[in-house]
Amino acid sequence: MKSIHRRAFIGSTAAAAASTFAFLKPSRSCAAEEQPKTPPFCVNHDLHTHTLYSDGAHPIPLHILEARAFELEAIAITDHYTPGSKLAASDNEFERYLAEIERERSGQQDVIVLKGAEATVLDATGRISIDAAHAARLEWVLCDLGGQSEGTLKHTPPDKMKYAENVIRSYLGLCDVPYLNAIAHPFNTGNTTPALMPEDYPEPLLRELAAKMAATGKVFDVMNDTIFWFSRSGIAPRALTRQYVEIVKLFAAQKVRFQVSSDDHRTGLGNTRWSQLVLQRAAVPPEQIVDAKKIKLLRT
Ligand SMILES: [Zn+2]
Numbered sequence: 001m002k003s004i005h006r007r008a009f010i011g012s013t014a015a016a017a018a019s020t021f022a023f024l025k026p027s028r029s030c031a032a033e034e035q036p037k038t039p040p041f042c043v044n045h046d047l048h049t050h051t052l053y054s055d056g057a058h059p060i061p062l063h064i065l066e067a068r069a070f071e072l073e074a075i076a077i078t079d080h081y082t083p084g085s086k087l088a089a090s091d092n093e094f095e096r097y098l099a100e101i102e103r104e105r106s107g108q109q110d111v112i113v114l115k116g117a118e119a120t121v122l123d124a125t126g127r128i129s130i131d132a133a134h135a136a137r138l139e140w141v142l143c144d145l146g147g148q149s150e151g152t153l154k155h156t157p158p159d160k161m162k163y164a165e166n167v168i169r170s171y172l173g174l175c176d177v178p179y180l181n182a183i184a185h186p187f188n189t190g191n192t193t194p195a196l197m198p199e200d201y202p203e204p205l206l207r208e209l210a211a212k213m214a215a216t217g218k219v220f221d222v223m224n225d226t227i228f229w230f231s232r233s234g235i236a237p238r239a240l241t242r243q244y245v246e247i248v249k250l251f252a253a254q255k256v257r258f259q260v261s262s263d264d265h266r267t268g269l270g271n272t273r274w275s276q277l278v279l280q281r282a283a284v285p286p287e288q289i290v291d292a293k294k295i296k297l298l299r300t
Contacts, residue, residue, distance in 0.1 A: 043279070045074040045292045046270050048118065048142055048184055048221055048261030053086060053097050054079035056265045063269065064104045067111045070270040074112035074292030076140040076261075077101055078184075081117040081130045083148060088129065098137060102299075112292050116140035118184055124151035124166040126173015128180065135179035139298055142221065143174055144184035156192040163189070163196055168205040175209075175216040182219035182259055182290075187247060190230030190240075197235060198243035206247065210254035219290055220251050220258045222275040225266040241278065248282040259290045 050056030051063050058066070060077065067075045079097065081087045087094050098115055105113035115138050119130040128143050135141050145152050151166040167189060174180055189196035213220065230240050248258070260275035262268060279289070 043260045043272065043276060043289055044072055045260065045290070046072055046262050046264065046272060047074070047076040047114070047116075047140060047182070047259040047290065047292065048078050048223060049075055049264035049269055050079055050118075051077055053077075053093070054118075060100045061104050063264075064108070064111065064113055066269050067113070068108060072111050072270050074114065074295075075269070076114035076116040076142075076292075078116035078118040078140065078142050080120075081134070082120045082146065083122075083129055087117060094134065094137075112295075112297075114140040114292070114295060115298065116142065118142040118144060119180075120144055120146040121149040121152070121170045121174065123149070124169045124173075126170050126176065128174065128177050132179055137298070139295055140181050141179055142182050142184040143177070143180055145170060145188060152189070153192060156194070158194065160194050160196060160200060161202075163192075163194065164201050164205065167196070168201070168209050171209050172212055175212045175218050180218065182221050183213070184221045184261075185223035185226060185229060185263065186220055187244075188226070188229035190233040190235065195230070195233040197230075197233070198240070198247045201247070203250070206250055207254065210251045210256050213251070214255045214257075217257070220248070220256050221261055222248065222258055222278050223261050223263045224272050224275045225263055226274065228266055241274070241281075245278055245281045248278055248284065252282055252284045252288060255288065257288050257290055258284055 049063065052059050056063070056079065063077065079087055087097055101113060101115050117130060117138055119128050119141065121127070121143060122129055130141065145167065147153055149170065151157065152163065152170055157163045157166060167187070171183060171186065174183060187198055187201065226244060227237050227240060258279060260272040260279065262271045
């Protein structure tokens with residue numbers, strides 16, 4: 001038998017893996033050779049971040065400078081577009097925001113910077129806080145459940161099953177919004193009374209939602225600091241991770257696509273360690289991860 005030099009063999013294996021997942025730019029530290037059954041990928045985007053235009057920590061120029069320094073492939077700047085927020089309250093502010101992103105991103109080629117916003121669900125029919133005209137100016141539109149989401153995080157039903165149904169109905173409604181790209185940190189329902197854990201959602205409802213998200217191309221945002229949304233529930237962090245992995249597995253099996261994000265203002269731009277751990281444990285195939293290079297940019 002022909003002997004293969006060990007270094008050469010490792011090198012060729014790594015090269016094969018790198019070419020298979022080339023678009024995900026795996027790094028050496030993410031190769032996960034010790035876990036051969038998990039996909040050896042390292043997603044290098046952060047598609048949900050905030051700046052001083054809402055509750056982020058930094059102005060847009062520093063934000064982009066950091067993304068370049070961290071050698072991220074792509075970021076989406078997704079400041080809040082909710083009733084009463086700066087961007088929703090003033091078209092001048094909205095225009096200033098878009099112009100500033102355009103100016104700052106065009107001065108460099110290190111990182112793709114997407115013009116985005118994070119809208120919020122208004123009620124359990126999935127009504128959303130941004131209209132088509134404003135969304136048309138953006139390249140990446142998220143929507144979350146938040147404190148203004150009637151019937152879920154606002155005026156939470158005392159009955160857990162009713163609550164779960166309202167959450168799913170809200171998300172099913174979002175699937176009908178043609179200009180929406182991604183649902184931000186889905187199932188962030190742990191800090192309400194009652195609290196809903198990932199395992200509390202009835203599987204048939206999850207399957208119905210997953211099928212509709214897949215059919216309408218809505219992306220599932222695996223946000224790094226999901227524990228924040230369960231911090232008052234008392235759930236052990238690793239129990240939450242296990243439960244969330246099961247949800248992600250179910251959505252992945254229905255061919256839903258995923259993105260990772262820091263929701264920066266919480267755990268720092270580009271910090272998607274937990275998100276990637278969840279995707280790996282759920283064995284999400286790389287082709288079901290959003291490729292930011294394929295998102296169309298609107299030049300002004
Ligand atoms: Zn956010």
